[in-house]
C-alpha cells in the first residue's frame with residue numbers, strides 16, 4: 178500500500194472506476210492532482226462539500242478523477258461557472274482546475290475578473306506551456322523560441338507571467354510552484370485553500386509527450402530535473418514592474434492580502450438592500 | 457392548454473413594462489440567482505432584479521461578459537437554485553455554447569432573449585423577430601429546447617413563471633422570447649401567479665451506490681444530484697452515459713442521445729400552449745407570435761367586420777412547436793398567412809407542418825412593427841383568391 182508519512186492515501190480521493198486515467202506517462206498533471214488531493218486531505222475537507230470545476234484540455238480532464246462533486250464545463254469558462262456555484266452555495270469548497278490555454282487565452286477575461294472580485298474560489302492553473310490535448314499548439318505561456326505545431330520556427334510571441342497578471346488584477350492570494358517539489362506544492366495549495374478570498378495557484382507542470390518531445394527535452398525525469406536548474410523564464414520579468422525577483426519566475430506565495438472576500442461582501446450588500454426595502 | 461383572456465381587476469391593476477413583468481415573474485417563480493450583462497433592450501430586467509432578488513433571498517450579479525453570465529447561471533443551478541439570465545440578440549449569440557452545455561448536461565435554467573434587429577449589432581432599439589430559429593438551433597449539435605413566446609406584458613409575467621416550472625420539471629434550459637415592443641412599452645395589468653404550486657426539481661434520493669445521475673424512468677427526466685447530498689457525481693459537456701462519465705460506446709451514446717432528444721415529447725401536453733381565435737370557420741388563418749400576433753388579432757377583427765373569415769393561431773410555446781394544434785386550427789383554411797418581423801423564419805416551420813396548404817409570409821424587417829391594416833389587407837386578398 179502506497180501511503181506516505183501523513184497517512185495520506187491518494188486512493189481515498191480518487192474515483193477508482195475511472196482508472197486507468199488518460200494522462201500520458203510522465204505527465205506533470207498527475208503530480209499536480211496528487212498534490213491537490215493531499216492538500217485536501219491535510220485540511221480534512223469533506224468530499225461531499227467539495228466542488229471541483231474544470232475547463233477543457235488535459236488539465237480540465239482531471240476533475241473526473243476526483244471523488245467529489247465535479248463539473249467539467251466549457252473551454253475557458255470554469256471560473257465563471259464556479260462564480261455562480263460559489264455564490265449560490267457558500268457552504269461548498271469550490272476548486273477550479275484550469276490550464277494555461279483555458280485560463281489565460283480563451284478564459285483570460287474571467288480570470289482577471291475573478292481576481293478583481295475576490296470571491297472565495299481556489300484556482301489551480303496547470304501551466305505546461307502548450308495545448309496538449311489538441312496536439313501541441315502554442316499557448317500564452319509558451320516560452321520564446323519554443324517549438325510547437327503552430328510555431329514551427331519557434332515562438333516569437335512574448336509569454337504571460339500569470340502570477341503577475343493575477344496580482345495586478347487584485348487576487349487576494351497568488352502563488353507558484355513546480356511539480357518537482359510535491360510537498361511544497363501541497364503546502365502552497367493548502368495555503369490557497371485556506372485563504373478566505375480568491376486564490377490563484379500556478380503549477381509549473383510538464384507536458385512530456387507533446388511539448389517535451391517537440392522541444393527535445395528528454396524523458397519525464399529529465400524534464401523534472403530541468404525544473405531544478407531552470408525555472409521557466411518570463412518575457413515580462415524585466416519589463417513590467419512586479420513584486421517578483423528579476424532573474425527567473427519566482428515560486429512560493431507571491432501575494433497575500435486581506436482584501437474583503439466578495440461573497441460575504443455581496444451578502445452584506447444584499448442585506449442592506451433588503452433593510453432599505455423594509456423601511 | 458388553451459389560453460383565454462382574463463378580465464382585469466381594477467383594484468390591483470398597475471402600469472408595467474414587459475421587462476418589469478419578466479423580473480416580477482422570475483421572483484414569483486422562485487428564482488434565486490440572476491447573472492447578466494448590460495444590453496439593450498433587456499437591461500431593465502437586471503435593473504429590477506438587483507433589488508427584488510436579494511429581497512426574495514436571492515443573489516444578483518453583473519458578470520464581465522455575456523458568456524460568463526450564462527456560465528454563472530448554470531453554475532448556480534448546478535448548486536441547486538433556480539437561476540436566470542436575460543439578454544438580447546448579440547448577447548444571445550454569445551451564450552449559445554453554454555446553452556448547449558445546459559441542454560446536454562440537463563441543467564435547468566431560464567434565458568430571456570429580448571429580440572432586436574440583426575444581424576450583428578443591428579438595430580438595438582428597434583423590434584425584430586429574427587431569433588426564432590436561433591432559439592431552437594443556435595448551439596451546435598442535436599438537443600431539445602423549450603421556447604416560450606409571450607405577446608403581452610401580463611403574458612410575459614405568466615410565461616416567465618411557466619419557464620421556471622418547465623425548466624425544473626424537464627431538467628432543461630427554457631428560453632423566454634419576446635420583442636422590443638412588448639419589452640419596453642407599458643400596459644395596465646393585474647398580475648397574479650398562475651394557480652398551483654411552483655415546480656421543484658426532482659432531487660436524487662436513495663442509496664448512493666445504486667444512483668446513476670443520467671438514468672431516467674418512464675418520464676425521461678433523470679433525478680438531479682444536489683452537491684452536498686453525498687452523491688458526488690460528475691457533470692460534463694462530453695457525451696456521457698447514465699453514470700455521468702464520458703463515453704464513446706456507440707450503443708451508450710445512441711441511448712443517451714435518443715433519450716435527451718426525445719424527452720420533451722413525453723411532456724408535450726404540459727409544455728405546449730397556444731391561442732386559437734376564430735379558426736373554426738376561417739378561410740384564412742394567420743399564424744404569428746409576439747407583437748405581430750397583437751397586430752394580427754386586430755386584423756382578425758377588421759376582416760370579420762367586413763365579413764371576411766379570418767382566424768389567428770398564436771403559438772405561445774414556440775418550440776417544441778404545437779404541431780397538432782396548428783394542423784387542427786388550419787383544417788378548414790384555404791390559405792395561411794405568417795406575418796413576422798424577419799425575412800422568413802416562422803413561415804418555414806408552418807410550411808413544414810402544413811404541406812398541402814397555401815402558406816404565405818408577410819415579412820417586414822425595416823425595424824417597424826407590422827400594422828393591423830397591413831395584415832388585414834393581405835388576409836383579405838388571400839381570402840378572395842383562395
Ligand code: SF4
Pocket residue numbers: 199200201203204205206235305309310383384385386387388
Ligand atoms: S498531452 Fe501533454 S499535458 Fe496532455 S496528458 Fe499528455 S503529457 Fe500530459
